[in-house]
Amino acid sequence: MSELIPAKEYLGKLKEATEFVKAKVANEPRLSSPRVMIICGSGLGGIADILHSPQPKIEIPYADIPGFRTSTVPGHSGKLIFGLMGSNKVPVMCMVGRLHFYEGYSFQDTTFPVRLAKKLDIETVVVTNAAGGVNAQFKPGDLMVINDHINMPGLAGHHVLRGENLEEFGPRFQPLSDAYDYALRKLFFTKARNELKITRNIYEGTYFFAAGPTFETRAEVRMIRMLGGDSVGMSTVPEVIVARHCGMKVLALSLITNACVGDSPPSAFDENPVPMDSGMASHAEVLETADEASKDVQKIIEATVNAL
Template identity: 75%
Template sequence: MGETISNSEYLNLLDRANFTISTFLSHHSQLSKPRVLIICGSGLGGIANILNNQAEISYEKIPGFKLSTVPGHAGKLIFGHIGTNQVPVMCMVGRLHFYEGYSFQETTFPIRLAKKLNVSTVIVTNAAGGIDPTFKPGDLMLISDHINFPGLAGYHPLRGPNLEEFGPRFQPLSDAYDFELRKLFLTTARNKLGITRNIHEGTYFFAAGPTFESRAEVRMIRNLGGDAVGMSTVPEVIVARHSGLKVLAISLITNAGVGDKPPSAFAENPKPLDEGMASHDEVLQAADEASKDVQKIIQATVNEL
């Protein structure tokens, strides 16, 4: 697990990162005041293609940033404009995960940097497994609530001395996923763009990963109220809300969770054990097929912010 540092060291790193980005953006003055942070999930790095007037910097050049080690996560910040209204944004092409060995302090560092840069809205995307049996690969789910399973067990991104500079000791999360942003995304997709892809709304279950869920775990998550499951997003959302940022979060359903019991050794004609089994290649393929619709909706949504 990644090392946790003191608040004073952490704030110093933030100041250094802020200085680095501010210096970088001083050469791109039209991009110097991003209003929106977009976090690209697995296979969704193509979202960065909707940015105009791009300027990019790799994570390794930013103090406090760790390197992304997962296929489909490039590991760079891209600044640019979106839409006819030229909304200035910063885009994380590649996020950091707890399962990579990083601490939550490290994986959520970019969120607080965005706050220092005066970003006001965070759009989080992810690839997720469908737990609701009506969800199909390629569907989208607007996240309206979450279950922070590691957090309930003590692995929480706000654990430790509170950073009073950003938010309160006891952060409420009943309003974590902004209603107006969810409504804007949905009406933009349906009424403005005429997107016919299935869009659901539901609860995201955060599991630490990196293994995909067992059959019994899928049944448990369903019983606990999860509609989709993934290995990211919730720590970032919690820190964003602690920092006073509005949040819109979208899951791309890339595989259906296998929740029926495994074939019995007593059965004469059992189903193959690997039937419906998830893989990261499947995640990337489904993301690639749906990414154009996701890009269109995010572009039109951000244009209204």
């Protein structure tokens, strides 16, 4: 289990990062007080393309920000982008490329940007991800609004709030029965169906957080399904927990990029077995499916944020 940075040192790094970012956006008053943070999942970095501003959007590479880690995953460009979204010009900070536990980073590292968002007085966090469809009803390209989660690493002792509690952000024992804001979920569905007339399947369900980086085995898929998971992925939950610990409202969305294989593997005694790689997940498939659905995701998120 990775060593934790002492709270005093962590808060010092956070203060330095906050001051650095504030200085970068200080010359554009409309961008200096963002109200919404959007975390772009695999293949969904195009969400930042719908930001607009009277000046060029402000882009800050992670590598330039004190205390920030860099993203190492294909499809994650690794920068904060500040701009305005929608006709109401809502000031937004986009995190284009998230940080993952499986990259070797601690949860303190992966959720550092969320704490930064709180320091910037951001009120709402929109979290997107690419996920595998565990629910047999889900097909690649479907969307799932998250209404609950199962934090498997957290249940096993790798919890994002482990260690000294940061009292200035939230309580020692954070309730999570209201983690995914009802009003935001309702708004998302209303905008998608009534205003934009999106025909893509949109469900609600439970997200299962697995540490990764391997995709799940067949037996693990059956276990996740039995435990109540509808989608599975390697992110989101640590960010959501920290956002709630900071008192921010959360809307979270899974883009289903592949159907998880849960059938038992072919037996060595079978004469004509189904190929072992039938339905096998790949990161390339994740990015391809995300690209196809990204335009709908962008439209719905823009309409939702515009109403905040």
